Amino acid sequence: MEIGSVDYSTKIPNNVGLTEDRQVLRALESWHPGYLSWWKDMGPEGFQDSLVYLRTAVSVDPKGWAKFDYVKMPDYRWGILLAPQEEGRKVNFGIHKGEVAWQEVPGEYRALLRRLVVIQGDTEPASVEQQRYLGKTAPSLYDMRNLFQVNVEEGRHLWAMVYLLHKYFGRDGREEAGELLRRRSGSEDAPRMLGAFNEATPDWLSFFMFTFFTDRDGKMQLESLAQSGFDPLSRTCRFMLTEEAHHMFVGETGIRRVIQRTCEAMQAAGIEDASEIAKVRALGVIDLPTLQKKLNLHYSLSLDLFGSEVSTNAANAYNNGIKGRFRETHIDDDHQLTSSIYPVLKLVNGVIRQVDEPALTALNMRLRDDYTSDCENGISRWNKIIEGFGITYRLSLPHVAFNRHIGEFRDAEATPAGDLVSASEWQAQSGRYLPSNDDAAYIESLMKPETQPGKYANWIAPPKVGIDNKPGDYEYVMIAA
Numbered sequence: 001m002e003i004g005s006v007d008y009s010t011k012i013p014n015n016v017g018l019t020e021d022r023q024v025l026r027a028l029e030s031w032h033p034g035y036l037s038w039w040k041d042m043g044p045e046g047f048q049d050s051l052v053y054l055r056t057a058v059s060v061d062p063k064g065w066a067k068f069d070y071v072k073m074p075d076y077r078w079g080i081l082l083a084p085q086e087e088g089r090k091v092n093f094g095i096h097k098g099e100v101a102w103q104e105v106p107g108e109y110r111a112l113l114r115r116l117v118v119i120q121g122d123t124e125p126a127s128v129e130q131q132r133y134l135g136k137t138a139p140s141l142y143d144m145r146n147l148f149q150v151n152v153e154e155g156r157h158l159w160a161m162v163y164l165l166h167k168y169f170g171r172d173g174r175e176e177a178g179e180l181l182r183r184r185s186g187s188e189d190a191p192r193m194l195g196a197f198n199e200a201t202p203d204w205l206s207f208f209m210f211t212f213f214t215d216r217d218g219k220m221q222l223e224s225l226a227q228s229g230f231d232p233l234s235r236t237c238r239f240m241l242t243e244e245a246h247h248m249f250v251g252e253t254g255i256r257r258v259i260q261r262t263c264e265a266m267q268a269a270g271i272e273d274a275s276e277i278a279k280v281r282a283l284g285v286i287d288l289p290t291l292q293k294k295l296n297l298h299y300s301l302s303l304d305l306f307g308s309e310v311s312t313n314a315a316n317a318y319n320n321g322i323k324g325r326f327r328e329t330h331i332d333d334d335h336q337l338t339s340s341i342y343p344v345l346k347l348v349n350g351v352i353r354q355v356d357e358p359a360l361t362a363l364n365m366r367l368r369d370d371y372t373s374d375c376e377n378g379i380s381r382w383n384k385i386i387e388g389f390g391i392t393y394r395l396s397l398p399h400v401a402f403n404r405h406i407g408e409f410r411d412a413e414a415t416p417a418g419d420l421v422s423a424s425e426w427q428a429q430s431g432r433y434l435p436s437n438d439d440a441a442y443i444e445s446l447m448k449p450e451t452q453p454g455k456y457a458n459w460i461a462p463p464k465v466g467i468d469n470k471p472g473d474y475e476y477v478m479i480a481a
């Protein structure tokens with residue numbers, strides 16, 4: 001098989017030579033029916049027979065890896081695709097720095113690696129479950145298609161992790177692969193592993209915020225796993241990142257279009273003050289302060305995904321060459337961090353203070369900081385639109401102590417500005433910072449489907465260009481009657 005091309009002759013398209021790997025092929029083929037029944041139960045509800053204009057990965061060549069065509073989602077070719085092996089790749093950090101990258105799991109790191117693969121794997125189907133009802137309220141066929149694209153790719157990311165489990169982790173890998181289909185987002189008895197993946201995604205504003213903030217956490221995690229000395233994990237994550245870029249595009253442009261539409265409506269109605277919420281809502285668009293509250297919620301939930309700021313698990317994963325830093329090989333230091341420090345924001349005697357910690361144990365904090373600056377870029381692009389309309393309101397990221405449930409600030413209450421307040425003050429004020437029932441009810445009232453090709457719900461502007469350069473009235477989803 002030619003490098004970079006995908007073998008479609010097996011049931012499971014792949015570029016890992018599955019036909020010659022009978023044992024793994026059989027294991028995956030026996031996992032496949034369970035996956036399909038999970039997809040039918042928990043995938044996009046009501047659209048399994050519709051034809052959706054989807055991209056499918058057909059190669060791992062960066063210049064042309066996808067093809068677009070109409071496909072019914074259950075017939076999507078979920079495949080196993082790893083970025084090409086880099087000749088002479090090394091372990092680039094930690095105590096094994098300079099060794100040849102591992103093609104097999106080092107015995108002593110087996111449990112650690114398996115856990116990382118399972119945690120990553122668990123997030124993929126979780127988001128599909130969280131988003132399963134959104135098709136019914138899509139603001140356009142274009143948006144509906146993007147939702148389904150994200151969903152099928154998260155399904156493929158699950159396949160990617162399940163391949164690693166079957167290929168490299170023997171019987172416990174197979175068991176974990178089964179468990180990934182058993183847990184359910186938001187379930188009492190068998191919830192997904194991470195908090196943000198058990199929250200509801202009840203409306204499209206949540207979906208766009210989720211793809212902007214939570215998929216971006218995914219990007220940061222994949223970026224650090226792509227640095228792994230365990231080469232198959234690195235190659236798997238590198239290809240996943242190619243797809244992940246689209247998910248964040250959906251989030252960033254989704255919110256951008258909401259802002260665009262709101263500002264247009266405000267301008268047409270002669271409203272300059274964004275805090276005139278009732279007047280803005282009377283126009284049937286989403287007021288900017290509500291957007292800010294949604295942003296506060298999704299950013300703070302996503303920060304929790306980075307775990308404790310100071311963490312020996314993170315130090316071990318780094319030391320052992322399993323999980324690196326964001327853009328590890330571009331950082332100019334010793335890549336072992338034996339004597340470096342990193343500033344960590346902590347709650348010390350009731351005050352938020354910056355404390356120097358050993359850089360090794362502060363790796364979660366560092367990755368979270370990289371994440372925050374990645375988020376800032378998007379926020380400033382959003383603000384440019386608001387500015388362009390001459391409206392003075394600005395969106396901003398809340399302080400990292402705000403609304404946290406994990407890490408240094410889990411027991412404190414802080415305002416978005418980072419002022420610590422008592423529990424009772426927080427109770428009294430939180431409706432100003434996080435979406436209230438009223439806000440939720442208003443947003444829900446806007447969630448009416450728009451299924452005419454080329455038409456958009458009133459609360460969101462059309463995109464600048466179509467998917468795959470299709471014209472404005474392209475029928476991205478042919479909804480089955």
Ligand SMILES: [Fe+2]
Binds near residue numbers: 124153154157244
């Ligand atoms: Fe994913």
Ligand SMILES: [Fe+2]
Binds near residue numbers: 154215218244247
């Ligand atoms: Fe994603």
